[in-house]
Amino acid sequence: MEKQDFKNQLKKTAHLARLYLTPEEEELFSRQLQSILDYFNKLQELDTTNVESMAHVLPLSNVWREDEVRKSISKEEIFMNAPEVEEDGFKIPRILKRE
Numbered sequence: 001m002e003k004q005d006f007k008n009q010l011k012k013t014a015h016l017a018r019l020y021l022t023p024e025e026e027e028l029f030s031r032q033l034q035s036i037l038d039y040f041n042k043l044q045e046l047d048t049t050n051v052e053s054m055a056h057v058l059p060l061s062n063v064w065r066e067d068e069v070r071k072s073i074s075k076e077e078i079f080m081n082a083p084e085v086e087e088d089g090f091k092i093p094r095i096l097k098r099e
Contacts, residue, residue: 009033
């Protein structure tokens, strides 16, 4: 892709994203975009036929802790700072109208 094509693509993308770029920013970002795409083209040259697909470059696994029974706080402590309580629950102002 030629330099002018990158500038036009950048202007179009900026317009769609509602970004207003100065001419200096357009020049800078089009050079950066060119550099990024050149790097991706270089990566395309690599032979990956024997490379296994992966979602992450590092081997990840979940670390689970054992469940432990612990003392919970009482209802009184839960509702201590509530402005209003109704039937063992927090009472909040209605936000939807009843029909």
